[in-house]
Amino acid sequence: MAIQLDLSDIGTRESRLGSITGYAGDLKDLARRSECGTLRGCSRCFSQSSTCLSACALSQLSGIRDVAVVHHGPAGCSTTGTQSFRVTKQVAKKRGIENHTVYIGTDMDENDTIFGAGEKLADIVRTTYRRYHPQAIFVASSCAAGVIGEDIDSIVDDLREEIPVPIAPVHCEGFKSRIWATGFDISDHAVLTSIVEPPKEKRNTINFKNFYESARPEIIKIFAEFGVKPVFLYANATVDELRHMSEARATVCICGTLGNYLGTALEQEYGVPYVRSINPLGVTGFETWLRAIGKAIGEEEKVAAYIARERAIYLPKIEEVKKELRGLRCVIGMGPGYTFEVSRVLQELGMEVAWGAAWHYDKQYDNGKVPPSMDYLLKHGQNFKASVADQQNFEVLNILNREQPDLYLSRHPGSTVWAIKQGFPALFVADEYMIFGYKGTLDFAYEVLNAIRNRSFEKNLAAHVKLPYTKWWYDQNVDALLEHPKGDTGADQQAAGEA
Ligand code: SF4
Numbered sequence: 001m002a003i004q005l006d007l008s009d010i011g012t013r014e015s016r017l018g019s020i021t022g023y024a025g026d027l028k029d030l031a032r033r034s035e036c037g038t039l040r041g042c043s044r045c046f047s048q049s050s051t052c053l054s055a056c057a058l059s060q061l062s063g064i065r066d067v068a069v070v071h072h073g074p075a076g077c078s079t080t081g082t083q084s085f086r087v088t089k090q091v092a093k094k095r096g097i098e099n100h101t102v103y104i105g106t107d108m109d110e111n112d113t114i115f116g117a118g119e120k121l122a123d124i125v126r127t128t129y130r131r132y133h134p135q136a137i138f139v140a141s142s143c144a145a146g147v148i149g150e151d152i153d154s155i156v157d158d159l160r161e162e163i164p165v166p167i168a169p170v171h172c173e174g175f176k177s178r179i180w181a182t183g184f185d186i187s188d189h190a191v192l193t194s195i196v197e198p199p200k201e202k203r204n205t206i207n208f209k210n211f212y213e214s215a216r217p218e219i220i221k222i223f224a225e226f227g228v229k230p231v232f233l234y235a236n237a238t239v240d241e242l243r244h245m246s247e248a249r250a251t252v253c254i255c256g257t258l259g260n261y262l263g264t265a266l267e268q269e270y271g272v273p274y275v276r277s278i279n280p281l282g283v284t285g286f287e288t289w290l291r292a293i294g295k296a297i298g299e300e301e302k303v304a305a306y307i308a309r310e311r312a313i314y315l316p317k318i319e320e321v322k323k324e325l326r327g328l329r330c331v332i333g334m335g336p337g338y339t340f341e342v343s344r345v346l347q348e349l350g351m352e353v354a355w356g357a358a359w360h361y362d363k364q365y366d367n368g369k370v371p372p373s374m375d376y377l378l379k380h381g382q383n384f385k386a387s388v389a390d391q392q393n394f395e396v397l398n399i400l401n402r403e404q405p406d407l408y409l410s411r412h413p414g415s416t417v418w419a420i421k422q423g424f425p426a427l428f429v430a431d432e433y434m435i436f437g438y439k440g441t442l443d444f445a446y447e448v449l450n451a452i453r454n455r456s457f458e459k460n461l462a463a464h465v466k467l468p469y470t471k472w473w474y475d476q477n478v479d480a481l482l483e484h485p486k487g488d489t490g491a492d493q494q495a496a497g498e499a
Contacts, residue, residue, distance in 0.1 A: 003265045003366060008153050008169050010189045012177035014041075019362045021178045023388040024479040027356070030386055031378050034363035034370065041388075042482035050390040052080050052174035054142065056183025059084030061138045061170065061190065062103050063235035064242065065092075068134035071105045072121050072152060073142025077174070078105030084211075088235045091212055099236055102132050108144050116148060122155050129163050135239035136166040138190055146173030166239070168194030178390055179360045181335065185261040191234070191242055192265050199246040199270055206293070207251040207266065209233045209259035215433040215440075222290075222437075225306050226299045233262070246270035250296040252289070254432050255279055256371050257337030257362070264366040276365075278372045279337070281435040282345030283318065288376075314438035318349075321445040326350035328452065331403055331419075333357040333396050334411040336388075338429065340373035342409060343384065345435055349445055353384040354403040357396060359412075361388045387478055393418050394469070400424055401474045406452055423462030425451045 004010075013019035020041030023030060033039035054071075058081025062069045069085075071078040085103050092099035106124050108117055125137060139156050156169045168190040172183055206223065208230040216232060223230050228249060231241050245251075251266050252275040253259020263274030277292040278285045287307055294303030328351045332339050336358040343353045365371055370378075389395050393415055400408060400419055408419035408426040419426040427447060429435070435444040 003261070003268055005189070005193050005265065005269060008193065009171040010185055013179040013182045013185070013360070013362060014177060016366065017362045017364050019179050019360055020388055021360050021390040022482050023361065023386075024477070024482060025386065026383055027374075027377060027386050028383045030361065030388075031370070031374060039363050040485040042484050044392070045483055046394075048392050048394060050178065050392075051180040052077070053177055053180045053183035053186070054140065054172040054174050055080040055083075056180050057081070057170055057172040057186040057190075058103075058138075058140055058183075060184060060187035060234050061140075062101055063088040063237075064101065064136070064191075065097075065099045065236050065238045066101060066134060067136045067138065067239065068102045068104065068128045068132055069138045069140060070121070070125050070128055071103070071140045071142065072108065072117070072145045072150065073105065073140075074108045074144055075105055077142040077144070078103075078107075080174075087212060091214075092236050095216075095236065097236060100132070100134075102128065102134065104128055108142070113144055113148055116150060117145075118150060118155050121150070121152070122159060125155075125159055125167070126162065129165070134165065136168070136195055137163065138168050138170050138194075140170035141173050143173050143175045146171075146175065166194040180390075181257050181337075181360060181362075184258050187234070188262040188265065192262070192269075195239060195242045196245050196266075197243050199244075201247060202249065203244060203247040205229050205231045205244075205248045206297070207231055207233060207245050207248045207262070207272070209251065209253035209262055211235065211254070211258070211432050214431050215436050218437070218439075222306070226294065226297065226302050228297060228299075246272060248272050250275055250293065252277075252293055254436075255335075255337035255341075256365065256373065257335055260365045260371075276367070276369075276372055278344070278376050279341045280437060281338075281341050282348045282441050283315070283438065284348055285341060285344065286437045286441070310438050314442055318438070318442050318445065321442065321449065322350045324449055325445060327352065328406040328448070329354045329403070330407045330409060331355045331357070331396075331400055331405045332409050333359075333391070333415050334409070334429070335359045336361050336371070337373070338411050340371070340377060342429065342435065344373070344377060344382075345441065345444070346409075347382065349441075349448075351407075351448075354405050355399050356384055356386045357399065358386070358388050359391050389478075391415060394473070395478045397422060397467070397469055398474060398476060398478050401469075407448060418467075420458050420461055421465045421467060423458050425455060425458055427451050 022042035062085040152169045213232045251263040266272040267274040273296045277289045280286040280289040294300040339358040410416045416426040416428045
């Protein structure tokens with residue numbers, strides 16, 4: 001379905017893309033069910049807490065330079081996006097730039113939830129503009145604002161007549177989706193509908209959607225060889241850079257889950273090619289991604305020359321370290337944008353994927369196609385046991401106990417620590433650039449070696465920690481707690497889970 005930029009709100013990933021948060025089986029079954037339309041998410045009779053989509057939406061928006069985020073909700077909800085807001089400011093300091101973005105909560109209380117707080121919200125937005133002079137203002141809702149039907153669209157419409165900078169409503173009520181990545185799409189929608197302008201002239205830039213720009217100098221250098229300049233989004237991007245995104249030569253991203261909505265919308269509305277590729281992780285991912293960029297901007301020869309030169313430097317070193325990794329068994333727990341990418345890299349390095357747990361699964365992206373990472377694995381005949389759960393750690397521990405892997409890899413610290421308490425070496429793949437390019441792949445291979453060579457920390461910790469899980473739970477198949485939709489026996493899934 002086409003992206004609708006004339007609407008102020010968007011559908012959730014569940015409704016737009018058929019995304020799910022409950023499944024256990026294997027990769028091939030997951031793909032088959034997606035293709036023939038029978039994939040329906042299972043629910044759980046027990047569920048641990050998860051993440052609010054506001055955190056994704058507001059962390060993205062509050063990274064933009066010199067804007068204001070006004071979150072209309074109780075104080076507890078308003079803290080959800082503040083962690084990334086802080087990190088972005090630290091990154092700004094490191095880069096030697098100033099980021100004056102402010103993050104404000106309206107502190108809704110009981111009275112507000114009964115009588116409404118529209119006037120209070122409007123006054124806070126006016127005061128925010130007067131006091132901080134932001135370049136744009138994002139007015140975000142919360143569950144409480146959504147439940148009482150606070151009309152932030154009308155409030156924002158009225159404020160537009162008084163305040164001379166872009167103001168956008170951000171419909172990020174946490175209850176609307178179990179998939180926190182919906183928040184990424186919501187933030188893109190707010191930027192696209194309030195800041196991005198139609199193109200006036202083509203620029204020699206590439207929109208680069210990422211999280212924290214840690215590989216910024218390296219990427220600027222690589223892109224300079226192809227004659228283009230990356231514009232990193234959204235952390236520390238200026239409102240002026242966002243305004244001109246429609247004039248770029250292409251849009252690329254470090255992770256399809258993060259960048260798909262923005263890339264598809266810019267392509268649909270302004271004809272900016274969106275580079276749909278597997279992520280630049282591992283050798284295959286990096287080369288495939290670079291070649292796709294080269295094709296999009298018509299610089300295939302320069303890309304080929306870069307690849308040939310860098311291969312000669314790094315491939316012999318990677319081949320050498322691979323000898324020590326061969327045969328290691330791994331379990332992965334990450335968002336789908338990384339689970340199905342890192343699994344490819346692990347196999348490229350000679351390791352075995354015992355189980356891939358994805359925090360959600362998009363059976364398609366906004367262009368109606370299967371995500372490139374999944375498409376790649378299936379086209380190359382790969383299969384492994386897989387599950388989908390919105391970071392339900394109790395399921396991860398069951399899987400780890402069953403699989404007894406050599407290593408657990410996660411992109412979420414709240415998950416990694418449990419594996420360590422269970423006695424398994426774990427690698428926290430926090431930085432999105434940890435496996436980026438040839439050098440990143442080589443460094444990552446050494447990180448794996450470091451994690452598995454010295455096991456004393458995990459062993460000591462496990463010996464002194466009493467986990468709350470009983471033998472009964474460890475004996476269960478993770479499929480046991482999933483409630484299959486009516487008419488779906490989950491037979492394939494059970495068979496795969498028991499295999
Ligand atoms: S899910 Fe709702 S109540 Fe919970 S933090 Fe998010 S907005 Fe607040």
